[in-house]
Amino acid sequence: MWLRLAGATWKDGALPIPRPRDLIPRAEDVGRLVALYVIYTMAALIGLRWAVTPGGGSPIWPAAGVAFASMILGGPQLWPAVFLGRVSVALVTHSPQPLWADLLVAGASTLGGVVPTIFIQRRGGLDPRLGSLRDMAWLILGGGLLGALISALALIVFWASGTPGARLPAIAENWxxxxxxxxxxxxPLALTFSRTADRRMAPGRAFHLLVCASAVVLVTAHVFLQPTEQPIGSWQLFPVLVWAALAFNVQGASLVMAPVAAIAIWAASKGIWPQAGVAEDAARRVLMAQQFLAASGITTLLLAAVADERRMSEQLAKSERRLRLETAALEREVSDRVRAEEHQRLLINELNHRVKNTLATVQSIAAQTRRTATDPAASYESFIERILALSRAHDVLTEERWEGAELRAVAEGAVRPFEDPEGGGRFRMGGPPVWLEPQRALALAMALHELATNAAKYGALSVGDGKVSLRWTLRPDGEGLMDLEFIWSESDGPPVTPPAKRGFGSRLLERGLASELNGKVSVDYRPEGLVCCMRAKLPAADGPFASQAAAE
Structure with missing residues (x-):
């Protein structure tokens, strides 16, 4: 909250202590001084039209509210406008008091606005919206009660002018x-309407306020514009005043209090007052009306301030809950984004790792193919076939999102190009489900491709009746691992003789596959058919089929 006081801007909670020079108007205050002088003079003239004591007490002194609100908003340095306005009113209305008396009254009225303003400034200032019990208490006790007591110094005028002492208490009460x-x-009206934003009101809310104000006017007229013999029923006003206080802020409550004051004071001054016989004197009736307005005004404004404070507290609580929810949602979003970025980073790293491994495999295949081939055309064909075998193994792994592959699927993909297209069933497979991690699956696929290529050239697959058996077993080794044994066995082919030199396939089987499987590979060139035995150690929980295979 910000208040514009004495030409300086302070935050709520600060304790600005006015200095003597703060009471001296500045050049930029000229416009506000003129405006306050005009408004104060008009308000004072209206007040004096109801004066019970000529030149003095009035049922309602609206100029007091104008002076206090203006100094709260503009600063106590506006006091000359109040002083000159009060003197001007005395001169215009031809006050019966001597000039010194009018000057004393003007000085007391000015102090009644300046002193409470300075007092309130020194204790943190006042929020013009009056939306808290603290602010409303300062207005009532500071601006109202303290200002009234200070301005009552003007009663010295009546005492000095020889007014009977018996009348002074009544004059003091009225004043x-x-x-x-x-x-x-x-x-409250001047303060709450001082901000442009606070003057706007939604059409529905404005209509509601109009209905409420109309109800207040009707009930007030019913209470005070009664035949004089009827008992006063001022309590009937409180339900509609409570309605105004709870339904609207201080701004709305102060609006509906204005017609109540106008009707009550007019009825009292004109003698149209329930039980007028109880107070046949007009001054006594006006005092009763003043007391009623003070009690009802304090009740209504305090209730409106408390309701405002409650609404602001609820809005603050809602804002805090919304902030907590939005913060939690933002934290979740940030966490999700961090996880997504981490997952993306892992995927990139994994892709980078796989690409490097694949390129290394391709490089090795190319180098081994070139080293062992004598014919460039045959070397090219062998290289292409091996790359296609690698590609088929990649396809099997891709279907499983590169988390691994089932051994049977790897074997079927590796030997599929060598199967009899007429469905002769040259390959026989059998064994429990075995899950292989990606690198082992690729190594096995390449090894099976080399065995099938060799069988197609020199072994069982080179003749029409040749067969190949692929069998594997999986058993616990008693040390927490699983023993995998995979046997490639050829039959019904031409007699087998050991090769004169070791080629790419032999090196791939005995070195590359053995290393990748963390096991041993042996090749037996039996005359009736080649037999390749591969043994490997697998983790007991290697894939979704490990427990099932162990049970078998």
């Missing part, structure tokens, strides 16, 4: 309640 009522009724 104090009039000043207090002016602050109570006018200051």
């Amino acid at each position: 104090i309640f009039g000043y207090f009522g002016g602050v109570l009724l006018i200051a």
Whole structure:
């Protein structure tokens, strides 16, 4: 909250202590001084039209509320406008008091606005919206009660002018309640309407306020514009005043109090007052009306301030809950984004690792193919076939999202190009489900491709009746691992003789495959058919089929 006081801007909670020079108007205050002088003079003239004591006490002194609100908003350095306005009113209305008396009254009225303003400034200032019990208490006790007591110094005028002492208490009551009522009724209106944003109201809410104000006017007229013999029923006003206080802020509550004050004071001054016989004197009736307005105004404005404070607290609580929810959602979003970025980083690293491994495999295949081949055309064909075998193994792994592959699927993919297209069933497979991690699956696929290529050239697959058996077993080794034994066995082919030199296939089987499988590979060139035995150690929980295979 920010207040514009004495030409300086302070935050709520600060304790600005006015200095003597803060009471001296500045050049930029000229416009506000003129405006305050005009408004204060008009308000004072209206107040004096209801004066019970000529030149003095009034049922409602609206100029008091104008002076207090203006100094709260513009600073205590605006006091010359109040002083000159009060003197001007005395001169215009031809006050019966001597000039020194009018100057004393003007000085007391000015102090009644300046002193409470400075007092409130030194204790943190006042929020013009009056939306808290603290601010409303400062307005009532500071601007209203303290200001009224200070302005009552003007009663010295009546004492010095020879007014009978018996009348002084009544004059003092009328003066104090009039000043207090002016602050109570006018200051909240001036303060709450001082900000442009607070003057706007939604059409539905404006209509609601109009209905409420109309109800207040009707009930007030019913209470006070009664035949004089009827008992006063002021309590009937409180339900509609409570309605205004709870349904609207202080701004709305102060609006509906204005017609209540106008009707009550007019009825009292004209003698149209329930039980008028109880107070046949007009001054006594006006005092009763002042007391009623003070009590009802304090109740209504305090209730409106408390309701405002409650609404602001609820809005703050809602804002805090919404902030917590939005913060939690933002934290989840940030966490999801961090996880997504981490997952993306892992995928990139995994892809980079796989690409490097694949390129290394291709490089090795190319180098081994070139080293062992004698014919360039045959070397090219062998290289292409091996790359296609690698590609088929990649396809099997891709189907499983590169988490691994089932041994049977790897074997079927590796030997599929060598199967009899007429469905002769040259390959026989059998064994339990075995899950292989990606690198082992690729190594096995390449080894099976080399065995099938060799069988197609020199072994069982080179003749029409040749067969190949692929069998594997999986058993616990008693040390927490699983023993995999895979046997490639050829039959019904031409007699087998050991090769004169070791080629790419032999090196791939005995070195590359053995290393990847973390086991041993042996090749037996039996005359009736080649037999390749591969043994490997697998983790007991290597894939989704490990437990099932162990049970078998």
